[in-house]
Amino acid sequence: MQPDIKTIFRLQQNTAPILALTDAKERIERLLRIDNYLKDEKHLAELYKALYKDLRKPEVEVISTEVGVIQTQIAYLKKNLSNWARDHKASTPLPLIGTRSYLRYEPKGVVLIMSPWNFPLNLSLVPLVYAIAAGNAVMLKPSEISSHTSVYIKNMIEELFDWNEVAVIQGDASVASELLELPFNHIFFTGSPRVGKIVMAKAAEHLCSVTLELGGKSPAIIDETANIPKMAKRLAWAKSINCGQTCVTPDYLILHDSIKDSFINEFESSLKEFYAPSDKGIDQSPDYCRIINDHHFQRLNSLYEDALEKGACVLTGGELDGTDRFIAPTILDNISEEMSIMQEEIFGPLLPVISYSDRSMVKKIIHNHPNPLMLYIASNDKNNIRYYMDGNPAGGTVINDYMLGYSNPNLPFGGVNNSGMGKSLGFHCFMEFSNKRSIIHRKWGSLSMIYPPYNDRVQWLVKMMYRWM
Secondary structure (H helix, E strand, O other): OOOOHHHHHHHHHHHHHHHHOOOHHHHHHHHHHHHHHHHOHHHHHHHHHHHHHHHOOOHHHHHHHHHHHHHHHHHHHHHHHHHHHOOEEEOOOHHHOOEEEEEEEEEOOEEEEEOOOOOOOHHHHHHHHHHHHOOOEEEEEOOOOOHHHHHHHHHHHHHHOOOOOEEEOOOOHHHHHHHHOOOOOEEEEEOOHHHHHHHHHHHHHOOOEEEEEOOOOOEEEEOOOOOHHHHHHHHHHHHHHHHHOOOOOOOEEEEEHHHHHHHHHHHHHHHHHHHOOOOOOHHHOOOOOOOOOHHHHHHHHHHHHHHHHOOOEEEEOOOEEOOOOEEOOEEEEOOOOOOHHHOOOOOOOEEEEEEEOOOHHHHHHHOOOOOOOEEEEEOOOHHHHHHHHOOOOOOEEEEOOOOOOOOOOOOOEOOOHHHEEOOEOHHHHHHHOEEEEEEEEEOOOOOHHHOOOOOHHHHHHHHHHHHOO
16 A cells, blocks of 8 residues: 655655666666556557546557657657766866866756646656656656546556655645645646646745746747648647647637638648548547546637637637537637637637738737747748747747647757746756756865965966956
8 A cells, every 4th residue: 555645755755865876777777667668568558548538539649649759758868868967077267277077967856746637648757757867756646637547657657666766646636735745856847827836836935946837828820921731731730639638739820811711721621631531520530539527628618608709700610519528629710819718728629810911910919928838930931930939939939830849859848937937858857857066176286376365466366367267
């Protein structure tokens, strides 16, 4: 039987100094336990069932958006961890001649990972593998909403690790609150800005560092020079995968007047090609997910109804079925900022569209909202691309495609202010879970020449030393 939360925390505090002494080879061995578990066909079959029960996620999406992402990160760590974990030489300025300077990345200690329900395996295990790679003990709190996948994660981790190294803690918001009372050395949270503020406030009580992967309203600009058939198909896929329940999905569309009709037609054609090739309806497709639960369906339905009541109109889609938690990919036109759908992150397959005629309007539209997690630009005009990027801060930017911001471990992933704090993926995520310790080692010489008493000679030496730095 698993011990209580405080007991596990104390066990991990005792184990953390031992884990800190492990080398890259030992840490990679721990990562490969996870990798091999996910390659086992029996375990994969169990995962398919869990994610189908939670989100009705098709097997292809389980591989491409959950398992494959984790295995890609483990492979990247296997290749790079030995280099990251070694001491890194730093240059020595003239006043410190006779010393050797270097950086050492050491684990922070006991870390807490709080993961969301939309990609429950991916967003639990990706930060976990980086925390392990950095040499930490970990307490992982997966979302209770994706309950079947959370049970899968708990069973997997208990088979692979002792509680004093990695422990999965299940439960609702009260359990999360109990965890946040503990003095962790780092907290990695993925979720909404509202809850992110709570996590940050609790972390501040212990002066605990945080990584916050939040979200917000990521705009997708499509100008008059874009390849409309290609971009419409790519956006239809991006807004539909996981039923739009993705932090990096385009949240609203800023579309040039001149290509509006052609874009809508291409978008509709792409949806039919993806999910209704036999004209049976998207709701009959085995490849289209569902909204996670009744609460989130009602939230999305309220956004939809509020928009219609305030003057929005449906350009395509508009089918909602509460009994099946089904919402078709839906484009809404005649949008105003007063609508709730423009005031909060949608996190579903509803897509408001705002038209523009002059590119100066684009920045005004974006500046009505906090800095986004992602900025999407569809254009074949280099000047337009530069114009849309300049003065529009975002966690990341993808040009002429969608959903790629979380795909390259050589690039940091994360938001700005309201959309996040800190970075993940690759070396950037390794650093989030590490203390960057600076070390100066005196090998020869000293600074005795500038010790008191401060006569004219000492003053001259100090001036000359810093003049030639």
